[in-house]
Amino acid sequence: MRVMITGGLGFIGSHLVRWILQHEPEVDIINVDALTYAGNPANLRDLEEDPRYQWHRVSITDEAAIDQLLSSYPVDAIMHLAAESHVDRSIQSGMPFVQTNVMGTQVLLEAARRHRVGRFIQVSTDEVYGSLGPTGYFSEDSPLAPNSPYSASKAGADWLALAAFHTYGQEVMVTRCSNNYGPYQFPEKLIPLFVTNGLEGKPWPLYGDGLNIRDWLHVVDHVRALWMVLQSGQPGQVYNIGGHNEHTNRQIAQTLAELMQLPSSIIVPVPDRLGHDRRYAIDAQKIRRELGWEPEISWMQGLSGTVAWYHAHSDWWQPIKSGAYLEYYRTQYGDL
Ligand code: NAD
Ligand code: DAU
Numbered sequence: 001m002r003v004m005i006t007g008g009l010g011f012i013g014s015h016l017v018r019w020i021l022q023h024e025p026e027v028d029i030i031n032v033d034a035l036t037y038a039g040n041p042a043n044l045r046d047l048e049e050d051p052r053y054q055w056h057r058v059s060i061t062d063e064a065a066i067d068q069l070l071s072s073y074p075v076d077a078i079m080h081l082a083a084e085s086h087v088d089r090s091i092q093s094g095m096p097f098v099q100t101n102v103m104g105t106q107v108l109l110e111a112a113r114r115h116r117v118g119r120f121i122q123v124s125t126d127e128v129y130g131s132l133g134p135t136g137y138f139s140e141d142s143p144l145a146p147n148s149p150y151s152a153s154k155a156g157a158d159w160l161a162l163a164a165f166h167t168y169g170q171e172v173m174v175t176r177c178s179n180n181y182g183p184y185q186f187p188e189k190l191i192p193l194f195v196t197n198g199l200e201g202k203p204w205p206l207y208g209d210g211l212n213i214r215d216w217l218h219v220v221d222h223v224r225a226l227w228m229v230l231q232s233g234q235p236g237q238v239y240n241i242g243g244h245n246e247h248t249n250r251q252i253a254q255t256l257a258e259l260m261q262l263p264s265s266i267i268v269p270v271p272d273r274l275g276h277d278r279r280y281a282i283d284a285q286k287i288r289r290e291l292g293w294e295p296e297i298s299w300m301q302g303l304s305g306t307v308a309w310y311h312a313h314s315d316w317w318q319p320i321k322s323g324a325y326l327e328y329y330r331t332q333y334g335d336l
Contacts, residue, residue, distance in 0.1 A: 007082030009039035060104035094149030182219035208272030210250030242282025
């Protein structure tokens with residue numbers, strides 16, 4: 001079986017590539033990643049020589065290049081993760097989000113139809129459901145109510161994916177996961193930003209009152225769920241994925257300060273994110289009931305392992321934070 005993974009040099013995509021190569025010996029992977037600022041070949045450096053793996057530096061918005069790839073390498077399935085993924089960046093400028101997340105998804109769906117690709121997973125996010133009050137959960141039937149340019153672009157892509165199922169019978173499934181954490185997450189996101197700032201002796205900017213809530217899941221639990229959906233999910237269906245693991249941002253900062261033996265004075269309140277969603281919480285009963293998925297990595301085990309990983313891998317994150325990695329990749333691979 002051959003699977004195309006988009007965004008395989010990013011945080012979740014690189015874990016997915018690694019997990020499949022380790023657990024599914026009959027599967028070959030074509031990784032389509034444009035290498036934006038968030039992509040990093042170092043995430044999969046040890047797998048570059050693996051004959052079951054190849055990376056093509058192609059944008060999912062480039063219809064001709066995607067067509068050519070699918071002609072040269074017919075695939076049985078596409079697992080689509082490539083995206084502009086950071087909410088704060090979308091607040092600065094929404095256009096790259098529309099181009100990659102909306103238009104890129106439509107390019108892939110149409111190419112999948114032309115090339116008769118069997119299954120297609122649209123990897124989406126709980127943010128498409130909007131923001132919750134203090135109680136309740138997002139189920140697959142919750143109405144879409146995205147609030148940021150990022151989440152609005154993901155919601156648009158989800159509708160396009162489901163339309164491909166309804167209109168053409170393409171075997172499309174949509175997954176909507178809560179916040180991921182773990183190794184190789186780009187240090188613009190909350191947990192890796194705070195951990196690496198802590199290691200550098202820099203403050204932790206906590207937005208607003210710090211009481212916004214997210215539902216956290218270890219990235220390896222997410223990629224296991226994606227593989228189960230690819231194997232056994234029903235076309236046209238949406239699957240929520242979440243760890244039932246809610247924390248305020250302030251609680252996370254305090255837990256990290258304890259784990260890293262740092263004073264709580266490292267936490268510095270800063271102005272709030274514009275349009276900041278208050279609470280996300282996923283009802284994941286459907287994937288548990290229908291596909292037998294359960295999270296396996298506990299919060300404290302996962303979080304302390306993540307802190308230890310960043311502690312041991314300053315060679316990975318320091319060039320990212322200094323900007324040196326962008327210079328290096330420009331010389332290796334051309335302009336980003
Ligand atoms: P990321 O930003 O770490 O990685 C995105 C990857 O996509 C990068 O390697 C980048 O180079 C690539 N990419 C961007 N634009 C591209 C384009 N036009 N063509 C080809 N490649 C392109 O993102 P992530 O956190 O790993 O998220 C992956 C997916 O999972 C996204 O679709 C995101 O919406 C979704 N998701 C993320 C989370 C989370 O907590 N991180 C939670 C739920 C869902
Ligand atoms: O819910 C899934 C989503 O989780 C994914 O779809 C997104 O791709 C991913 O980026 C993530 O979005 P969030 O906006 O929730 O993640 P982020 O790490 O940016 O922020 C988490 C919370 O921490 C949020 O309430 C904002 C807050 N925050 C974030 C940063 C970067 C701070 O207080 N300070 C910060 O410096």
